[in-house]
Amino acid sequence: MANIKSQIKRNRQSELQRQRNKAERSTLKTQIKKFQTVLESGDKDAALTTYRETAQAFDKAASKGIIHKNKAANTKSRLAKKLG
Numbered sequence: 433m434a435n436i437k438s439q440i441k442r443n444r445q446s447e448l449q450r451q452r453n454k455a456e457r458s459t460l461k462t463q464i465k466k467f468q469t470v471l472e473s474g475d476k477d478a479a480l481t482t483y484r485e486t487a488q489a490f491d492k493a494a495s496k497g498i499i500h501k502n503k504a505a506n507t508k509s510r511l512a513k514k515l516g
Contacts, residue, residue, distance in 0.1 A: 456498045463489050467511060483515050 434440050463486045470482045487508045494504035 453498050456493055456496075460489060460493055460499070464507070464511070468514075471514060479515060483511055486511060 434443060467479070467482045467486045471479045473479075490499070490504040490508055493499050494501040
């Protein structure tokens with residue numbers, strides 16, 4: 433355990449950020465599952481709308497640094513391939 437005041441604060445901040453990032457990544461996984469469920473239902477319009485929401489969520493996460501930009505691009509591409 434660190435005994436330097438600034439390092440204690442840094443550890444505390446890092447832990448909070450890690451938990452936020454973990455929650456956001458979990459939300460992204462849920463968004464993918466939601467898209468796949470809508471896609472399996474056969475409704476093209478709803479699937480397209482859900483895809484747009486999912487793509488937007490991945491772009492936002494990539495811009496915040498929660499996931500790598502290439503991972504966001506690869507996932508969006510994979511989902512778009514399933515859509516079309």
